[in-house]
Amino acid sequence: MKKYTYTESKDTRSGFGAGLLEAGQKNENVVALCADLIGSLKMNDFIKAYPERFFQIGIAEANMMGIAAGLTIGGKIPFTGTFANFSTGRVYDQIRQSIAYSGKNVKICASHAGLTLGEDGATHQILEDIGLMKMLPGMTVINPCDYNQTKAATVALVDHEGPVYLRFGRPVVPNFTPADQKFEIGKAVMLNEGTDVTIIATGHLVWEAIQAGEELEKLGISAEIINIHTIKPLDEEAVLKSVTKTGCVVTAEEHNRLGGLGDSVAQLLAQKLPTPQEYVAVNDSFGESGTPAQLMEKYGLNAANIVNAVRKVITRK
Numbered sequence: 001m002k003k004y005t006y007t008e009s010k011d012t013r014s015g016f017g018a019g020l021l022e023a024g025q026k027n028e029n030v031v032a033l034c035a036d037l038i039g040s041l042k043m044n045d046f047i048k049a050y051p052e053r054f055f056q057i058g059i060a061e062a063n064m065m066g067i068a069a070g071l072t073i074g075g076k077i078p079f080t081g082t083f084a085n086f087s088t089g090r091v092y093d094q095i096r097q098s099i100a101y102s103g104k105n106v107k108i109c110a111s112h113a114g115l116t117l118g119e120d121g122a123t124h125q126i127l128e129d130i131g132l133m134k135m136l137p138g139m140t141v142i143n144p145c146d147y148n149q150t151k152a153a154t155v156a157l158v159d160h161e162g163p164v165y166l167r168f169g170r171p172v173v174p175n176f177t178p179a180d181q182k183f184e185i186g187k188a189v190m191l192n193e194g195t196d197v198t199i200i201a202t203g204h205l206v207w208e209a210i211q212a213g214e215e216l217e218k219l220g221i222s223a224e225i226i227n228i229h230t231i232k233p234l235d236e237e238a239v240l241k242s243v244t245k246t247g248c249v250v251t252a253e254e255h256n257r258l259g260g261l262g263d264s265v266a267q268l269l270a271q272k273l274p275t276p277q278e279y280v281a282v283n284d285s286f287g288e289s290g291t292p293a294q295l296m297e298k299y300g301l302n303a304a305n306i307v308n309a310v311r312k313v314i315t316r317k
Helices: 014-025 046-050 061-072 084-088 090-101 116-119 131-133 148-158 203-216 236-246 261-272 292-298 303-314
Strands: 009-011 031-035 054-056 076-083 107-111 140-142 164-169 173-174 191-193 197-201 225-229 231-234 249-255 277-280
Touching: 009 014, 009 231, 014 031, 014 061, 014 107, 014 148, 014 164, 031 061, 046 090, 061 076, 061 090, 061 231, 061 236, 076 084, 076 148, 084 107, 084 131, 084 164, 084 292, 107 261, 116 292, 131 140, 131 249, 131 261, 148 249, 164 197, 197 203, 203 249, 203 277, 203 303, 231 261, 236 249, 236 261, 249 303, 261 277, 277 303
Parallel strands: 031 054, 031 076, 076 107, 107 164, 140 164, 197 225, 197 249, 249 277
Antiparallel strands: 009 173, 140 231, 191 225
16 A cells, blocks of 8 residues: 655645636736635735736625626636635525526635534535535536645646636645646546555545555555545546446545535446445534534544444445
């Protein structure tokens, strides 16, 4: 099994901030919009470099989506920024009607996703956003795992035509992927090859899956670990190839088990390769206040629960 190490932990939202600046350097049509959360979205460096390409909309998220859609008509590439809850649930109608329906080239960039928003609690956390966004026709949905991958994903959006939902988080997490990586939308990343079980993880759960793989190795279980950073379009070829070999799968995500990555994988397998599957996800509930670590522990989003899910699914092969 390949071992992964890291020298620092960084928040994925800072990866977005660094990527946004690089995206602005790459293409003069890149513009940024924010709903009164510049610091939280790490947009300061972009604003300092390109003040004339930044629009502070204020606490008016619906207006921000409409303005972003309008800017595309003039050839601009708008990146919107606010919390994931406000980027999706609060403005779903505007995204559906003004962006997705007409295929506008808007990049919806959403920080503080999932439980790890932490102490602000259930009203600010969102565990349904992946489902909301992936159901919109033509919407690409991306959920990178660390700082480097978030930065690379943000830069890659410049050359992608069409609406995108980019999801990232607040807490510091291990930064273990290559700084010079090439981010390919819709292409899964094989982290470790194995023969006994496939673990498919996204976002903050990727590092937990790696840790689970090391524990499973001690138990004599060979886990194949795949980082699915693009949930839509799903890399069906990678999933089917792996599960054909291993015969069972565990999906892991910081999202409601209904409507997330696990559902996408299950739908694919039900149609093409019926396979035993277990989920590591929030079990159809809202979150609550607590530190990110406390919440991940309470809701079972960690390496120990991935190990337990693997041991369970293997008995169903």
